[in-house]
Amino acid sequence: MERDDSPFEMKISSHEKPDNVPLLELRDIHKFYGKVHALKGVNFKIYEGEIVGLIGDNGAGKSTLVKIIAGVINRDRGEIYYKGEKINIRSVKDARKLGIETAFQEMTLIDSLDVGLNIFLGRELVNSSAPFILDYKNMYIRSREIVNKLGLRIADNLRREVRFLSGGERQGIVVARAMLFKSKLVILDEPTRNLSVAGVRMVLDFIRDLKKEGIACIFISHTLHQVYDVADRIVLLSRGEKLLDVPRQKHTLEELEDMILQTTYSSGSHV
């Protein structure tokens, strides 16, 4: 793997207009898990304020791709550009510095801690006058605001250990976290799992709000239908390869379904 010492080492797109420079671009990304070639040279880009629906079967490489963007795992080969500048994302902290906020598919919650602490996990608020002391009061106030905004009925239970919450409520906390810390790019890995119809609508509204605020979003799902409602562009991964990358508005849902069927069959993937 490449090791660049400076995060911004070369300007490659200075001649391009700022509007045409993607917020984030990945080129020829490879990832191996032992002998398994999980990503086989994937190119991916996303512009500011753009919503990309990333779809594919289980094991297609969706989660691997976003974990590379989120700094959880390192790529084995390939380049990453942020606003046209070549960078490395080596840790979750690096990604956060770039304004990338991820709601992982794995429920990233600590069962024995309460709702408030789980929302602020790893980014706990501290007292402004004594910066080594946690500011619980503020954390609970802001947690209450955000769970109410999401329509979760847990505002009175912010001190409850999250293991006693339902699957939908737990998923809601993960989305609430993304909502609270959103800045440039929000990645939502299967955010609607376990959610009720109302919960799914909240998430879709949240994604539309992101667009209004100019925040980019990668929305991952294994079904086309949900993604189709909100995405500007649809990207299909299958067995570690990108098979499709199309603007949504040019195609109907049926056309897209046909394309997905054709491409996955011709590549020999299971559907």
Added chain:
Amino acid sequence: MIGLRIQTRQRLILFALENVAWPLFIIIYIILGLIRPIMFSSTYFIYILYLTIPLGFAIIAQAICLIGGVLDLSIGSIVGFSAMLAGLILKEYLHLIPPPLALLLPVSFGILCGMFNGFFIGFFRLNPFIVTLATMMVFQGLKIIISGGFTIPAGYLPELYLLPGSDLTISITSFIVISVVMWFFLKYTRKGIHIYVIGGDQNVGYMMGIDPRWMLFLIFTLSGMFSGISALFYTGFNRSVPITLGNEILFPSFAAAIIGGISLRGGRGSIINAVGGALLLGVIEAFLVTFAISPEARIVGYGFMVLIAILFNQFRESLRDSILRKI
């Protein structure tokens, strides 16, 4: 929106379950005192506190590890080794070391031993059980080798060095202050909460930007530090460094932390309750001393104590969960 409110009665039961070590300490103290009235005398109570405080620091060390989801088998050996090493240095080079600095010697050796554990567990991702099992033997053996088989008698150690462990007021005050500071650290600072996070799930911690390697290193360094503090207080308590120092610490450190409600599953528990567990253990120990019990029988007793503590904690946790699930 009206949420689910916890009823007062249930809240009380939950509070009692979470802090059960303290009421249990008082109840058992009264029961044992009725059997052996000598235990109610003030000198005996002081003896109980005396007995508990050096061990109490080792219990805090174990409690930090258990909250972090790991265990430290080497605590007793670190106590013995750092007490012996510090004692020998003071014996040989007493004139070179300013007395206040001497107090820091066993603590620094404890920290170094803990860092040694934390280095292998954190950065090489080795199993904490195996690493501390190995270092338990290493430090235990080193203690005996450097001692040459002899106890360090009191005359060789400066009075100031013995003071914390031998003066009751200093002993109790420092134990209370250090316990409260540690409780505060764990509940009200970022690093402290991250110990709970790592104890809950290392992977989740990693994905949320908390590095498990450094956190494990910190946990074992703290454990070593408290073992070193324990060594200082044991030395003062004994007014010497016996070669057997630290041999009977490991089991009670587990038992007290577990009675104090610190789960073996990691990520839960409070230092203050571990201190309650320590006092409870101190009372039982002091009670047993009033009978002429052989050391072998005491070992059997410790074994059963750990077993009972785990059973008791499991029962307590499932009861607490069943109440919390309903509300």
